[in-house]
Amino acid sequence: MPKEILEMPIETATMELPDTKTIRLKWPDGHNPDFKTGQFITVYWPDTPAYKRAYSLSSCALDRGFYEVTVKRDGKMGTRIVDWAKAGDKLFVIPPVGKFLPVYEPDKHLVCIAGGSGVTPFRGFAREATRRKLETKITVLYSIRTPADIIFHNEFRELEKENPNFKFHVTCTRALPEHNWTGRAARITSDWVKEIATDLPNTVFYACGPNALVEFAEHLVIHELGVAKEQMKTEKWG
């Protein structure tokens, strides 16, 4: 049976960065959907029903009463949401689907490679694992141009403090001296991934972001590390 498309008001709209906004879409009263962390919703404005965009949930399945998506100013939808969307506006929402799902098994290590706003589903991964106090290890390797581009920096650092099994690593590819960045400043390399993923048979790799990054990650994991395809899940943006 097809899932029901529902109109949902924006409850809150929060600027994460100058070009990135999180909108919280409030479920109608009595709505209690079954969905999974890591899935995506598709949204459209009531006045342009043919123009739809899909966004990974940045909230997790334990967050009830709303969906959150975190949107970069990109294309007409991204521009409209970032520049204009405000609390009270309404969007139609096609319910969550997708197979980019965290494997929450106690002996697993989820190595999550992200570029740009591709980090947003991993906020959901880490949130759910932390709240459930899971033993699953989760490590995010986040490639970003400058420290100013890090999305959810404070929340990821808080989750690290709260959850000993969660680690958030950032590498900046174009940090400038004025950024005072003292962390890693290079692209993601196989050596770095090998340092992190020390138990390959029990590692599940995830990659989310621009096609070039995801394809690079696929090549690195499958061809350079020799990991089976079944141990890698990807979410490309096209």
Added chain:
Amino acid sequence: MSNILSDLKYAKSHEWVRVSGDIATLGITDHAQAELTDIVFVELPAVGRQVKAGEACAVVESVKTASDIYSPVSGEIVALNQPVTDNPALVNTEPYAGGWFFKIKLSHPAELNALLSPEDYKKQIGG
């Protein structure tokens, strides 16, 4: 397996070019539309605009992303495919036919020699 037509030339950035005299018709490849997934918006350049090879001159948005479309050749835009702006899904269903974007009058036909053959494009996309 993506469809690659033997009578076209291709750009590394996944546009195709069909040449007839001094007029080239452009669109995006079957591989590109498959990677983009459902196309929901197409914005084309104005007729009369002069474009240079490599210049971004159109925009395609799918449910997943917005992408610039680059003209692989230089010249003047002489015709647009209006139906594809009204029905962007044509890019998915007929990338080499009803999903074409625009026609351009070539100002530097020699640029065509720098484009990829079907065989080279197939290698690029790992086909």
